[in-house]
Amino acid sequence: xxxxxMGQGNAGVDPNGKSITNKTFKAAAESQGMTEEDxxxxxxxxxxxxxxxxxx
Numbered sequence: 504x505x506x507x508x509m510g511q512g513n514a515g516v517d518p519n520g521k522s523i524t525n526k527t528f529k530a531a532a533e534s535q536g537m538t539e540e541d542x543x544x545x546x547x548x549x550x551x552x553x554x555x556x557x558x559x
Contacts, residue, residue: 512520532542
């Protein structure tokens with residue numbers, strides 16, 4: 504994930520944010536009591552499931 508929000512703000516962090524960045528994953532991880540890496544893995548697994556693909 505990029506650290507640059509491309510001028511759109513960080514989704515879930517900034518009130519009007521649109522971009523998913525490392526800052527977004529950090530906030531999500533903290534809110535769920537998990538590590539940033541685990542938050543990213545969880546997001547990947549959910550996206551793969553949503554897209555109909557099997558995760559490793």
